[in-house]
Amino acid sequence: MIFLTLLFACAAAAASGVIFPPGEWYRGLRRASFTPPNWVFPVVWTTLYILIAWAGARLAVVPGAGLALALWSAQIALNTLWTPVFFGAHRVKAGMGILALLWLVVAGLIVVAFGLDWVAGLLLLPYILWLSVAAALNWRIWRDNPAA
Template sequence: MVAAASFIVIVILAAASGAIFKPGPWYETLRKPSWTPPKWAFPAVWTVLYILIAYAGWLVWDAAGWSLPLLFWALQIVLNAAWSALFFGRRRMDLALGDIALLWFAIACFIVAAWPASQLAAILFLPYLAWVTAAGLLNFSVLRLNSAG
C-alpha cells in the first residue's frame, strides 16, 4: 500500500509543475495551428494519463522492484515535470521541444522495458505515448509559427 501511495504522490508532484507554470496570457498571444486541442482537453486528458502513469509505475514496482523499466519510469516523470517549467515558465519553446523528444524516448523505452515484467503496465503507457506525440507536434508547430525569420 505504501508503494502505491508513493507512485501517486510522485505523479501529483509532477502534475504540480503544470499547475505552477500555467499557460497564461503569454501562451494566449502565440500563434497556434488550427488543430490545437481545446483548452478543456488538456486537464481532462492529463488527469487520466497521470492515473495510468501512477498505476503502471506501481505495477512494474510490484512485478520487478528496482529495475530498468522503473528507471525509465522515473526519467519520464522528471522530463514530464520539466516541460511545463521550460515551455510556460521560461518561455523556451526550443528547450521544451528537446525535453519532449527525450520524454517521448523515455516513454517508449519504458514500454519496451516494462513488457516482460508487466504487459499491462506497458499497455497503459500507450495512450501517454500517443498524447506526447501529439504534444510534441504541437510544441514544434507553435515554435515554428512564432519563430522570427
C-alpha cells in the first residue's frame, strides 16, 4: 500500500507534463546536440517514477527513516514544480535553479538511503544520473537562448 501511495505521488508529478507540455515554445528553442529524441522522456520518467516510489516504499518501513522521507517528499515537490516553471511559465533560469536544488536534495536522499537500505540507495542512482542530464539540457537551453 505504501508503494501505491508513493507511486500516486509520482503520477501526480508526471501529470504536470500533461498539463504543461513542451509545445511550440520548446520546439522553437535552440537545444543541445545531445538532447534525446522526444519518445525517450516518457520512457525514462515512467521507469524513474517506479524506481523512486519503490525506493521510498523501502525506506518508509525502516525505523529512523524520518529524514529520508522528508527528503523524498522534498524531491517529489521540486520534481513537480520544475515542469510548470520551465514549460508553463517559460522561466528557463528558474527551472535551472529548481533542478540544481532538486539534484542536491536527491543526492542527500541517496546518501541517507544508503545508510538505511542499500537497495533503496541503488534504486535512486538512475534518478540522479538522469537529473544530471536534465540539468545539462536545461543549462544549454538557458545559455543558447538568452531571450527565453
